Amino acid sequence: xxxxxxxxxxxxxxLDRPKExxxxxxxxxxxxxxxxxxxxxxxxxxxxxxxxxxxxxxxVSGAAGGVKYIPAYSKEYSYEFVEGLCKRLEDPxxxxxxxYLFMSDILGDPETTRNIGRIFASAFHDxxxxxxxxxxxxxxxLAYAVASYLNVPVVIARRxxxxxxxxxxxxxxxxxxxxxxxxxVLTKRSLxxxxxxxxxxxxxxxxxxxxxxxxxxxxxxxxxVGIGVLAEAEDEDEERVVxxxxxxxxxxxxxxxxxxxxxRPGNLLEYLS
Amino acid sequence: xxxxxxxxxxxxxxLDRPKExxxxxxxxxxxxxxxxxxxxxxxxxxxxxxxxxxxxxxxVSGAAGGVKYIPAYSKEYSYEFVEGLCKRLEDPxxxxxxxYLFMSDILGDPETTRNIGRIFASAFHDxxxxxxxxxxxxxxxLAYAVASYLNVPVVIARRxxxxxxxxxxxxxxxxxxxxxxxxxVLTKRSLxxxxxxxxxxxxxxxxxxxxxxxxxxxxxxxxxVGIGVLAEAEDEDEERVVxxxxxxxxxxxxxxxxxxxxxRPGNLLEYLS
Numbered sequence: 001x002x003x004x005x006x007x008x009x010x011x012x013x014x015l016d017r018p019k020e021x022x023x024x025x026x027x028x029x030x031x032x033x034x035x036x037x038x039x040x041x042x043x044x045x046x047x048x049x050x051x052x053x054x055x056x057x058x059x060v061s062g063a064a065g066g067v068k069y070i071p072a073y074s075k076e077y078s079y080e081f082v083e084g085l086c087k088r089l090e091d092p093x094x095x096x097x098x099x100y101l102f103m104s105d106i107l108g109d110p111e112t113t114r115n116i117g118r119i120f121a122s123a124f125h126d127x128x129x130x131x132x133x134x135x136x137x138x139x140x141x142l143a144y145a146v147a148s149y150l151n152v153p154v155v156i157a158r159r160x161x162x163x164x165x166x167x168x169x170x171x172x173x174x175x176x177x178x179x180x181x182x183x184x185v186l187t188k189r190s191l192x193x194x195x196x197x198x199x200x201x202x203x204x205x206x207x208x209x210x211x212x213x214x215x216x217x218x219x220x221x222x223x224x225v226g227i228g229v230l231a232e233a234e235d236e237d238e239e240r241v242v243x244x245x246x247x248x249x250x251x252x253x254x255x256x257x258x259x260x261x262x263x264r265p266g267n268l269l270e271y272l273s
Numbered sequence: 274x275x276x277x278x279x280x281x282x283x284x285x286x287x288l289d290r291p292k293e294x295x296x297x298x299x300x301x302x303x304x305x306x307x308x309x310x311x312x313x314x315x316x317x318x319x320x321x322x323x324x325x326x327x328x329x330x331x332x333v334s335g336a337a338g339g340v341k342y343i344p345a346y347s348k349e350y351s352y353e354f355v356e357g358l359c360k361r362l363e364d365p366x367x368x369x370x371x372x373y374l375f376m377s378d379i380l381g382d383p384e385t386t387r388n389i390g391r392i393f394a395s396a397f398h399d400x401x402x403x404x405x406x407x408x409x410x411x412x413x414x415l416a417y418a419v420a421s422y423l424n425v426p427v428v429i430a431r432r433x434x435x436x437x438x439x440x441x442x443x444x445x446x447x448x449x450x451x452x453x454x455x456x457x458v459l460t461k462r463s464l465x466x467x468x469x470x471x472x473x474x475x476x477x478x479x480x481x482x483x484x485x486x487x488x489x490x491x492x493x494x495x496x497x498v499g500i501g502v503l504a505e506a507e508d509e510d511e512e513r514v515v516x517x518x519x520x521x522x523x524x525x526x527x528x529x530x531x532x533x534x535x536x537r538p539g540n541l542l543e544y545l546s
Contacts, residue, residue, distance in 0.1 A: 003277055004276055004277055004280055004317050005317055005320065005321050005324075007277055007280045007281055007284070008280055008284045008317060008318050008321035008322070009321050009324065009325050011280070011281045011284040011285060012284060012288060012321075012322075012325055012327060013325075015285060015288060044277050044278055044281060045281050047278065048278050048281035048282050048285075049281070049285075051278075051282065052282050052285060052286075054285060096438070096439050102438065102439055102462065104428075104429075104438060104460060104462070104463050105426070105462070105463070108404075108426040108427045108428060108429070108463065109426050109427075110417055110420045110421035110424070110425075110426070110427065111421075111424070113417065114421065131381075136409060136410045137409045137410060137413070137429065137431065140410070140413045140414065141413065141414075141417050141427070144383055144386065144414050144417060147383045148383035148384075148387065151383070151384070152383075153378070153381040153382050153383070154381045154382075154383065154414070155377075155381060156377075156381070156410065158410065160433075165369070165375065165377060166369050166375055187377060189375060189377070189378070190377050190378070190381065
């Protein structure tokens, strides 16, 4: 196999396995090439990944060493993406009663969710994470997008226990916006005790749902190492109960009667810089 | 930029945009290379994608021409993956009351869902599809995985109308397994009238849920061009109400009292060959 051919195959192989340690001998055998050639190839891949702003190859030295693709999205691309997202969201036609925003088209677009996942994965890439958790329904595509770049499983809490999942742990929590008592359940088998988890959701006002997830995770003795929400909005009636989160965008002054809305970048961009 | 470097960048760029037409002049400008060099590069990419079993580049000729990455997963890999999946599922510990199977670990693994998406996308790649539809919750990751390889949006029907999504269309349907009347809703804005859609779900017994989606889609004058389910199982009490579907695996003789289960490849593998 020629170098040019090998580079196409290796690029695909590496992109498909973020955060997975791949050894030089493995590549050497797979592509029938000398370790020195493979080493040069990896240098080219690393250089170009950085050039394209999609991350870099981390070298792990030693006998059990190799390379790991770290999907750290460039700040430049992150800024560009978040600014575009603000513009797409800042459309009064999206306003729904109660200060909510129609976002299903954005959440339904796999390319957009993939990019959101990339940005959150970049923000959390240096944390040790065993699983991503979200609550059904709209956070699910985001949770998978993040998980796919961090190469960890997704765990989905539900608001209704399903008969088809086996025994569950459930908690009650107060939703900030509606002030109703709600239930959240998680299948026992789905998360190991003591896991390090990252919470991902689409929308946060007072933060009752995220707080609910945190309480549910306590039952699993899990440690929350990160919280990411796509959009945060102010809640006039309720103080925020969650701190230490990263948001991609911030929705301000949403008023469906006056048909006004303002969307600006969330705190994630500051965190990245 | 050297050819070797360009190939890394191009491979990433193309993989990130399945089924999207990219013109030669675009690449030529982006990478500052002659069209003849780009053309040779694309030949190498095409050859290696086929070699790696991840699809091929389709050439569209003419003034508005270019190349499109068609993510057709090789039969060999599809067989290997499905057989591995059967083995993972054929574990009596997965059995839940009612002939259901615990699959959350499999559905929670982004690499597995990505591969399932690849295989369905390969099966449906020659159909004209405007959107993928699924019903919350467990089919969602599969729907996104398929959609991401076909480069189309995902639309999610729900069993509970949410206040935060605007006006909806709803239907009632009878669930085959529980024989209960259930409701399914879809936000009006989420799907254009007359769309060509592909239904994706995780599990099918008699097919009541899939049939419900079909009826819901009638309200949108949508045309169902494909149906894919991860796992199908027999329902002793009810005849199947859905035909023309593709399944990845087939669950046979699941009995939680006797602790027996048999899982074999579904009809998708036959369809591919």
